[in-house]
Amino acid sequence: MRLMNEVKIDKIIRSKRKTIALIVSADAMVVVRAPFRTPLRYIEKLVFQKRFWVAKKKKQALRNGVPVNAKKFVDGEEFLYLGEKYKLKIENCEDVKLADYLYFPETYLSNGQTKMIEWYRQKALEKITERVNLYNQISGWKFKSISITCANKRWGSCSPNGMLNFSWRLIMAPIAAIDYVAVHELAHIPEKNHSSRFWNKVRAIFPDYKNQRKWLRENGSSLSI
Numbered sequence: 001m002r003l004m005n006e007v008k009i010d011k012i013i014r015s016k017r018k019t020i021a022l023i024v025s026a027d028a029m030v031v032v033r034a035p036f037r038t039p040l041r042y043i044e045k046l047v048f049q050k051r052f053w054v055a056k057k058k059k060q061a062l063r064n065g066v067p068v069n070a071k072k073f074v075d076g077e078e079f080l081y082l083g084e085k086y087k088l089k090i091e092n093c094e095d096v097k098l099a100d101y102l103y104f105p106e107t108y109l110s111n112g113q114t115k116m117i118e119w120y121r122q123k124a125l126e127k128i129t130e131r132v133n134l135y136n137q138i139s140g141w142k143f144k145s146i147s148i149t150c151a152n153k154r155w156g157s158c159s160p161n162g163m164l165n166f167s168w169r170l171i172m173a174p175i176a177a178i179d180y181v182a183v184h185e186l187a188h189i190p191e192k193n194h195s196s197r198f199w200n201k202v203r204a205i206f207p208d209y210k211n212q213r214k215w216l217r218e219n220g221s222s223l224s225i
């Protein structure tokens with residue numbers, strides 16, 4: 001069947017799994033995960049049936065381009081969480097789970113980056129809320145709300161009426177760097193500028209602020225997936 005050749009399968013990964021999954025990776029590779037004994041012809045037929053979906057996904061991937069450090073979502077790949085590296089383990093689990101490894105559901109693989117960002121966002125909200133509350137108790141600076149953003153170049157911001165925003169990427173940084181950003185944004189509640197009065201307030205609550213600011217400048221670009 002000549003038509004079968006129209007869709008090139010880049011990789012077939014066989015395992016103990018019971019179902020077949022078809023994935024187009026961020027670098028536009030067609031990957032099939034299949035049970036050990038699935039005949040090749042069966043896989044080819046399935047991919048052929050899905051050829052329009054595959055073509056669309058490949059086009060999208062190529063258009064988006066492969067970001068620097070783009071994750072491939074393969075076993076052993078390293079992901080940052082609170083400054084520590086965790087190896088990815090793809091499993092038949094319900095949701096992303098952090099323990100000795102970072103367990104990642106096989107069913108999420110067709111949408112790996114989005115699913116991982118969702119998880120990071122949730123963790124960022126929990127951890128940053130905890131830290132902001134802690135420094136709020138120490139400082140007494142009253143904020144209105146906390147939101148998590150997708151900001152790329154801004155770690156945090158503070159609106160004129162005290163709404164605090166933080167990038168989900170911060171959850172990949174060590175806790176001291178998160179604390180610095182939390183205190184920085186809280187300090188904008190009494191001081192809406194970067195005057196020496198502002199920095200004096202930051203220093204009073206978080207004396208190590210200079211080192212953490214430097215850490216973020218030097219390492220911030222690695223906080224991406």
Ligand SMILES: [Zn+2]
Nearest residue numbers: 184188193194
């Ligand atoms: Zn600022």
